Amino acid sequence: MRLSGCVLLVAWLLIGCDPNTVYKEYTDIEDGKWYIKNAPSFTFEIKDATVPYNIYYNLRNNLSYGYFNLYLTRYLRDANGKEIESRLDELILLDPKTGKPNGDGLGDLFDHKFLMKRNYRFPKPGQYTMQIRQYMRQDPLLNIQSVGITVEKAN
Structure with a gap:
């Protein structure tokens, strides 16, 4: 009985892991107030x-978030801190007409995964840093619980 439970747990863990995922990390936004x-x-x-990568925004918001969209500015830097690129992106969190939340919800929390870059080729192997800043006109921006990125090898 114990062995079968362990086998099931290991199988579940292996299935849950995506071999193409190179990096996935979130930062919690303290008290849901993003300054x-x-x-x-x-x-x-x-x-x-030599291989292309897809990079995604990961975002968790509370249903009380006051807008249908979210503007973010992203900065990609190499290991020396040199900025490779920066860009302003708009993420659509709710349907603007119906107010229905996009993403996967549990209670009043919704998780989103938005494509940031498709088939991106990094200039060379090494360390890279992606910095994300909210670019709404509200400071603090309320009801954003966490933000992060996922880097995956493109298929």
Whole structure:
């Protein structure tokens, strides 16, 4: 009985792990109040620069979030801190007409995964840092619970 339970747990863990995921990390936003000065950074290692990668925003918001969208500015830097690119992106969290939340919900929390870059090729192997800053005109921006990124090898 114990052995079968362990086998099931190991099988579940293996199925739950995506072999293409190179990096996945979240930063919690304290009290759901995202201040403009709070710009979470995510540092990850790219070992193979010959393959393309998909990069995603990960976001968790409370249903009480006051807008249908979210503007974010992202900054990608190399290991020396040199900015490779920066860009303003708009993420649509709720349907603007119906107010129905996008993403996966549990209670009043909704998780989102938005494609940031498709088939991106890093210039060379090494460490990279992605910094994300909220770019709404409200400071603090309320009811954002966490923000993060996922880096995956593209299929």
